[in-house]
Amino acid sequence: MKITIVGGGPGGLYFSILMKRQDPSHEITVYERNPEGATYGWGVTYWAGLLDKLRAGDPESAEAIAAASVTWTDGVAIVRDERTVHRGDAGFGIGRRRMLGLLADRARELGVRVAHEHPVTGPDAPELAGADLVVAADGVNSLLREARPERFGAEVTGGRNHYVWLGTTKVFDSFSFAFKETEHGWIWCYAYGFSGEQSTCVVECGPETWRGLGLDRTQEDETLRLLEKIFADLLDGEPLIGREQHGDGAPAQWLNFRTLTTRTWHDGNTVLLGDAAHTTHYSIGAGTTLALEDALGLAAALRSHGADLPTALAVYGRRRRAELVSAQSAAHYSAQWYENLPRYMHLPPSQMFALLGQRHSPLLPHIPPQLYYRLDRAAGRLEPLRRLKRWLGPKVAKAAHRG
Known part of the structure; x- marks a missing residue:
C-alpha cells in the first residue's frame, strides 16, 4: 500500500x-x-x-x-507545607x-x-x-x-481549570505533587522527571485563583518567577523553564483542557x-x-x-x-476531582493524598470524603481475608468431598 x-x-x-x-x-x-x-x-x-x-x-x-x-515508584505530595509519601507501582518518564x-x-x-x-x-x-x-x-x-x-x-x-506545561532543572526521583493555598484559592503542581537533567511541571488552578494571582495578564518571565516563589519547597531553589527558554519559540500558554x-x-x-x-x-x-x-x-x-x-x-x-x-x-x-479540589483539602494531608489516588472512582464525588476514606481503608483491611477465603474455598470443598 x-x-x-x-x-x-x-x-x-x-x-x-x-x-x-x-x-x-x-x-x-x-x-x-x-x-x-x-x-x-x-x-x-x-x-x-x-x-x-x-x-x-x-x-x-x-x-x-x-x-x-x-523510573520512579514513590508518590510525594506537599500539602500546604507538610510532605507525605505513598508507595506505588513503577512509572517511567x-x-x-x-x-x-x-x-x-x-x-x-x-x-x-x-x-x-x-x-x-x-x-x-x-x-x-x-x-x-x-x-x-x-x-x-x-x-x-x-x-x-x-x-x-x-x-x-x-474544562473549567487553567493549566500550563513547564519544565525545571530540578530532577524529581518520584512523581511529586504540591498543593498551595493562596489568598485567591488553591494552586497545584504535578512534577516528574524525564531525564537526568530536567523534569516536567504542570501547574493548574481554578479560574478565580488564575485571575486573582494575575496569571491572566503576566508575561512568561513574570509567571515563572511567581510560580517559583509559590512552589519553592517543591523546586528546592531550581528554576522553572518556559517554552521560549526551551527553544520552542512561543511563550508558555495557560490553557483549558x-x-x-x-x-x-x-x-x-x-x-x-x-x-x-x-x-x-x-x-x-x-x-x-x-x-x-x-x-x-x-x-x-x-x-x-x-x-x-x-x-x-x-x-x-x-x-x-x-x-x-x-x-x-x-x-x-x-x-x-481537581475541579472540586477544595472539597478534599480540609482532610489531613495523608488522607487527602490517599483520596488523590482514588480520584478515578465514580463513587467518590457522591460520598463525604472522610467517610469514603474510612470505607476504603476498611475494604483494604478486608481484602486479605477475601483472598484467603477464595484460596481456602476449593480446598475445603475438595476435602469435604473426599470425606
Whole structure:
C-alpha cells in the first residue's frame, strides 16, 4: 500500500514502523508541519504494561525507549507545607523530544520517509493524492478531521481549570505533587522527571485563583518567577523553564483542557489516530500511551483485514472506542476531582493524598470524603481475608468431598 501519515507525533511514527515491519514493500511517508526536534510538552509518562506491548510490536524501538527512560515508584505530595509519601507501582518518564527522535530514526531505518516542516493543508492537498490509506495523526486540532465534521462527528467539551506545561532543572526521583493555598484559592503542581537533567511541571488552578494571582495578564518571565516563589519547597531553589527558554519559540500558554470524542474514526480511506480521534485529561498521564495503542490496534486490524480496507478501518475504530471507555471514564473523574479540589483539602494531608489516588472512582464525588476514606481503608483491611477465603474455598470443598 501507499500510506500517507499526517502528523509526526509518537502515534504516527510508531504506526509507520509497525506497517513497515508487516510489509517492507509499503510506501510510507510521514508529514510533520513542525521542524525536527520542535514539540509541545516536556516529558512523557507511561507504565510497564506499555513497554510489553511495544516490545511485541517492535522490540528495537521499545528497547531504545526503555534505555532512554527514567523510573520512579514513590508518590510525594506537599500539602500546604507538610510532605507525605505513598508507595506505588513503577512509572517511567522520557523526554518527548527524545522519544520522537528515537521513533523517527527507527522509522527511517526501516525505509519510511519522514518529512519535517511540511504541513498538509487539508484532504485535497497534493501530498495525499494516490494514497491507499491516509492516517490523520495531526492532533486535537486535526485539519483532516475538521474538514469533514459531519462525517467524523467530533464533540469537544472544555474544562473549567487553567493549566500550563513547564519544565525545571530540578530532577524529581518520584512523581511529586504540591498543593498551595493562596489568598485567591488553591494552586497545584504535578512534577516528574524525564531525564537526568530536567523534569516536567504542570501547574493548574481554578479560574478565580488564575485571575486573582494575575496569571491572566503576566508575561512568561513574570509567571515563572511567581510560580517559583509559590512552589519553592517543591523546586528546592531550581528554576522553572518556559517554552521560549526551551527553544520552542512561543511563550508558555495557560490553557483549558479540551476533551475530544468522535462518533466514527474513519471516512473512506482516511482514519483518525491519537489526539485527532480522542483526548483524555492529562492528569491520568495516558495521552501518548493511548496514541501508541491506537497505532498497534490499527496495524493489527490491517494485518487481519488488509485486503478489505473498509472492514479493517471499521474494526479498528469499533475496538478502540470500546477499549477507551475505561480510560475516558478515569480521565473524566480525575479532572472532576481537581475541579472540586477544595472539597478534599480540609482532610489531613495523608488522607487527602490517599483520596488523590482514588480520584478515578465514580463513587467518590457522591460520598463525604472522610467517610469514603474510612470505607476504603476498611475494604483494604478486608481484602486479605477475601483472598484467603477464595484460596481456602476449593480446598475445603475438595476435602469435604473426599470425606
